[in-house]
Every structure is written in C-alpha cells, then in structure tokens.
Amino acid sequence: MVCDVHHDEQVALQELIHESLFADLLIIDRKETLTHYEEAVPTRFTRDLLTEAHCPVLLVPSVYQPAEQILLLYDGTPDSIYALRMFSYVCSAIKYLPTTLVHVAEQGNKSPADA
Secondary structure (H helix, E strand, O other): OOOOOOOOOOOOHHHHHHHHHHOOOEEEEOOOOOOOOOOOOOOHHHHHHHHHOOOOEEEEOOOOOOOOOEEEEEOOOHHHHHHHHHHHHHOOOOOOOOEEEEEOOOOOOOOHHHO
16 A cells, blocks of 8 residues: 655645545544644634545544444535545445444535435
8 A cells, every 4th residue: 555644744734635636545633723823623723624635534533443333524525525435436445334424414415416
C-alpha cells in the first residue's frame, strides 16, 4: 500500500480537498481544526472537509480505539457514492461491523439518487 502523510501545519482546506481527488482514503483526527484553538466536535473544518472531499474520510480519535461500528454519511452526489464504494474496497476488514447510513441533504433539495 502506498500512502502520503502530510505534516505541514499550514495546509489549507482547499489544498486538502484538491488532494482528495487523488486519494483512496483520508485519515484525520476527528477534532482537527487546522487552527491553534479547540472547537466543539464536529469542527467547522471537519464539516467542510466531509462536504467537499472526493474520497472517503476516516475520522479517528486522537488515541487509538478499535472500531465497534461504522457511520456512513451520504448526500446523493456522485462523490458520495464513489466514497461509499471506495470505503468498501479500502476498509474491507471492517465493513461488516454494525453500520448506520445517514443521508444528509440541504432542506428542500433532493439528491440525484432521489430523483
């Protein structure tokens, strides 16, 4: 498996979103803010990343804990469908854990899958 780890603390959200075009999976701390102060979870950075990323995003705790369940977010866009498929491929060892699929959409907007 080939991976690329970024340690640059100056990485902008837009750069990370662009890089997600080429990634099979992003793994990021669930409390990440890309700032020097703490925010309530989910952070604004996390919400924006989940909305715009082009690959699955795995939110993890700061200290390792084995996964007991999976929560998948789906908004009906092609990127969201692709992310679900990639999650199944990349995380095949855990895809049989109890799973909840949450459909997220702006109020009044139908996803392409609902049409």
